[in-house]
Amino acid sequence: MSTNAAARVAAPTRREQILREAARLFAERGFHGVGVDEIGAAVGISGPGLYRHFPGKDAMLAELLVGISERLLDGGRQRAAAESADSPEAVLGSLIDGHIDFALDDRPLITLHDRELDRLRESDRKRVRRLQRQYVELWVTVVRELNPGVPEAEARSAVHAVFGLLNSTPHLGSYGKGLPGRAAMEGLLRRLAHGAFGALTPRAAA
């Protein structure tokens, strides 16, 4: 019935276009800093036309944040399960790699993720926070297995700190200029993250 034969492969639906552009704009100028007219213009329709696809501006942000939180958690769980037969080292490495992929591929979403959470309705916010908390817990568990002496609060803070490290890429301008390029950046972030976690347990002083 579908007249669009290519639909199986790509064919980004209008909804998806809107979400992608909204994510980019929200990340660039903040939720309040972007008008619906701009979002519409970014996908070639004008302002109120968006209301054929979303009940309101808030709903776009909600869908973006819930979406990325779910994908992060799902990805993390799969990786944790896949490697759980292996050592905790392997699990942590896999979590790091997965998060790096996210940070490098979905830069606007990563930015929104910790920046615009408060603009959500109570219910959505609680949902996103729950997902985020579960994702963090995944990391904390592994980190504590690897560093038995470290108190939980410290492990949790370390995990958040490494998130900050991995999520730093969006702040660097586009790939255009003097940036290391995707592959090099991936390797760099991996080394830095492993280095940070490796220093979690205090070594005997030199």
Place this chain on the structure above:
Amino acid sequence: MSTNAAARVAAPTRREQILREAARLFAERGFHGVGVDEIGAAVGISGPGLYRHFPGKDAMLAELLVGISERLLDGGRQRAAAESADSPEAVLGSLIDGHIDFALDDRPLITLHDRELDRLRESDRKRVRRLQRQYVELWVTVVRELNPGVPEAEARSAVHAVFGLLNSTPHLGSYGKGLPGRAAMEGLLRRLAHGAFGALTPRAAA
């Protein structure tokens, strides 16, 4: 003539009160998410009364961002100069310690610093960016001395990543709950930052 004998020590002027509260509110809910009435209420005066102290809402943000950028750069320069007789290791360590103090003591400002830059007028934004760039350069120089093989773009990205790591604390809720407490957090961040930089140069694989 001053009837307030304690003025020599603290006596936070009205301007300073406003700036502190504005910083807190902007960090919590974003520049656009805070109204002037709220800022006024936070210091006990009402809305338009703020205009006796600032030409407008933008001016408050501008003063905050320029202020912190200048203090960061000045502090960094002093530390770099004080330790420059010593090894680059000492300089980097001192820069890290200074930045940690900033991140832990001025949490709202650190947040604003990389979050609301785009809300500034062109001229202010360029000024802040220039200060930020110089601060980053301070770090990049030292990092490259310590890691001669590393290309500049990579060193710069690593510095940004460590900033992300160190600036992660504001995202964790207030010190109230299960947080490590200021001293422990300071030690933790220091270890993590040193660990990350230590992994900058790829080691021969294990």
Place this chain on the structure above:
DNA sequence: TGAGCATGTTAATGAGCGTTAACGCCCTCT
């Protein structure tokens, strides 16, 4: 004392913006 400035107050103004109304086109399916 009393002019003048610092510092506030409330009321009005005006712009921006999310949202809704009212209307049109085209594709599809009976």
Place this chain on the structure above:
DNA sequence: AGAGGGCGTTAACGCTCATTAACATGCTCA
């Protein structure tokens, strides 16, 4: 063919919010 729904459009509406106007009040200092 023609009814109906998907998808847009432009024009209003109404609310929020920064900014300005107009009007106090109380120090300070000649």
